[in-house]
Amino acid sequence: MALQESTGLDVYQTYFEPTTYLGYYKMGQNPVGDDVLQFSLKHYNATFKPGGLRGKLLIDIGSGPTIYQLLSACESFEEIIATDYTDKNRLELEKWLKKMPGAFDWSPVVKYVCELEGDRDKWAEKEERLRRTVRRVLKCDVGKERPLEPAVLPLADCLLSSLCLESACGTLEAFRDALRHLRPLLRPRGHLVLTGSFDCTFYMVGDSRFTVLPLKEKVLREVLQESGFTIERLEKAQRGPExxxxxxxxxxxxxxxxxxxxx
Known part of the structure; x- marks a missing residue:
């Protein structure tokens, strides 16, 4: 297959292959995936542990075909709504949620999270808890004024998004618009939890090259402030040497x- 450079949401529908992308999340087999997982899972654990963020509804924006970002949150929220733009990603999520043949094996990642929480042996129990807590998988388009239309949901206590917005938004203006579109989904004084990358211009999924909006810390802080959010905590890590x-x-x-x- 020839190298395909992909931009915009429609090319995700056409070129993004979730089963290839999931290769990043085979723990111990992909240094970049391990870099992302170890950083983000540590902070999800700290954020959603007892005494941390909790509530009734959490909406995950741009879930992709992954569930790692929800493993700690499912202990603290009664209901989770997963969302994504592409049909293939939503189908891949449903495959794992319904234990269908060919579903990705997340057990090494789940065990890692359970170890962070203090009991690695509870991994199967956590998988079942997450399956019970994720009630729906919806289409989401952050470029729209109402990203989850036609679905009508109660206001969320927490919005979570991992490695999504800088991939979905080709310009800083689009990034600002996405935050403006997402803000009404959140209750007053509710929380936004974002995980992302600095200075990234692309990532590969097989032979397809997907462009990313490069972000700097200063710009990220400014855009969130302009969008009506107050940052309570910002953790950073340099790219791992490995x-x-x-x-x-x-x-x-x-x-x-x-x-x-x-x-």
Missing amino acids: TVLEKCSDYTGLFFLVAQKND
Whole structure:
């Protein structure tokens, strides 16, 4: 297959192959995937542990075909709604949720999270808890004023998004618009939890090259403030040295932030 450079949401529908992308999340087999997982899972655990963020409804924006970002949150929220733009990603999520043949094996990642929580042996119990807690998988388009239309949902206590917005938004203006579109989904004083990358311009999924909006910390802080959020915590990490020779992406670091809606 010839190298395909992909931009915009429609090319995700056409070219994004979830089963290929999931290769990043085979723990111990992909340095870049391990870099992302170890950073983000540690901070999800700290954010959603007892005494942390909790509530009735969490909406995951741009879930992709992954569930790692929800493994800690499912202990703290009564209901989770997963969302994604592409049909293939939503089908891949449903495959795992319904234990269908060919579903990705998340058990090494689940065991890692359970170890962070203090009991690695509870991994099967956690998988079942997550399956019970994710009630729906919906289409989402952050470029629309109403991203989840036609679905009508109660206001969320928490919006979560991992490695999504900088991939879905080709310009800084589109990034601002996406946050403006998402904000009404959140209750007053509700929380936004974002995980993403710094300075990334592309990542590879097989032979397809997907462009990314490169973000700087200063710009990220400014856009969130302009969008009506107050950052409560921003964690950063430089790209792991073991990933330097990996040419599948050019990110320089990762961020994890928790922000509160101002009203």
